[in-house]
Amino acid sequence: MRHALLVYLVLLFLSPAAYAVVDINTANQAELETLNGIGPSKAQAIIEYRKKNGGFKTVEELDQVPGIGQATLNNMKKDISVGSKKAAPADTVKNTAEKKKP
Known part of the structure; x- marks a missing residue:
């Protein structure tokens, strides 16, 4: 009984972190590595890009980081933000890009 209560409390405290937007x-390297498709080398590449370019203006700019393509970006879009701005759904971004084509 005591073990089950301990497991329940741990899960209760960890569950909000699992749904937090990064x-x-x-974010530091460990926080970036919690994202789907981001390991140590990609996390470091994000940090280096951020240092070199003064931060991200939009979440879509993340695909400019070496090793991160559109597929990776789409997989983690719901879990990332830039400041207080949360990422737009992938289909919204695609539709906006298509409208801008001449």
């Missing part, structure tokens, strides 16, 4: 402008 701000790619302020």
Whole structure:
């Protein structure tokens, strides 16, 4: 009984963290590595890009980081933000890009 209660409490405290949105402008390497498709080398590449370019203006700019393509970006879009702005759904971004084509 005591073990089950301990497991329940741990899950209760960890569950909000599992649903937290990661701000790619302020996240450290460990926080970036919690994102789907981001390991140590991609997390470091994000940090280096951020240092070199002064941070991200949009979440879509993340695909400019070496090793991160559109597929990776789409897989983690719901879990990232830039400041207080949460990423737009992938289909919204695609539709906006298509409208801008001449």
